Amino acid sequence: MITAVELGLIYAIMALGVYLTFKILDFPDLTVDGSFTTGAAVAAVSIINGVPPLLATAMAFGAGLAAGVVTGLLHTKGRINGLLAGILTMIALYSINLRIMGKANLPLLREETLITPLREAGLLGGIVSILLFLLVALVVKLVLDWFLHTDVGLAMQATGDNEQMIRSFGVSTDNQKILGLALSNGLVATCGAFIAQYQGFADIGMGIGLILAGLASVIIGQAIFGSRLIWIATLAVVLGSVLYRVVIQLALQAGLQPNDMKLISAVLVVLALVLPQWSGFKKIAGRMGTRKAAAKGAEV
Incomplete structure (x- = not known):
């Protein structure tokens, strides 16, 4: 279970990247499946060739930025549908990743x-490693919170909310989309670099279906913890990533096979999307909200 929490905190970096496109830009970006592996491949090859791990991880972030820019250019300048642009980049990245890795x-x-210092000190799989990974996830979350409250970040939010309105104020929505896609895939690639170092290998298929895990983390987190404010929404994404990995671990312990993980993810996303619209769920949520309000009133 501790391993599930550790993985959830690491994958939270990827989930925050998915949140940036899926919720902020309202852009269905499938580049994630390819850019995740790109980050892992760049970091692995760099480390094998003697590059310091921290610099290798930064290089992975840069590779993710480039992948996001390609998708953004295909969509904005090539006038290709956003979903198709992401698919095209993802397919191209499969061959590029093989070129990078060589095998x-x-x-x-x-x-x-x-991860080596933690592993050698016997701290991996314990409270210390969880706290360290939590710190990394929170730092990324806080930086994203700060960015989304800058002028550029607010313009990006407006691009996702009402593209025509913000364009009337002289903001280049094309540039906002390209920047958002670049930052999103940069975070995804960084997560891929961390996962490769955590697991001890980079594999060409490690990013397949990852967009589903990212969406599950975002949707589950916000369905349970809410999404009214940016800082709450990003915290919900982090918690949703951990919860998603814990549920997957529990399902595997209950007897399901690893091959069923994608099915479990799909079911979780469906439940997170459907339950909030169910009248019975709304009544329960309303009662819980009333009780919380009454409790606060009593404290005052």
């Missing part, structure tokens, strides 16, 4: 990575 799998077990 389908690159082991990192004998290499010095960001």
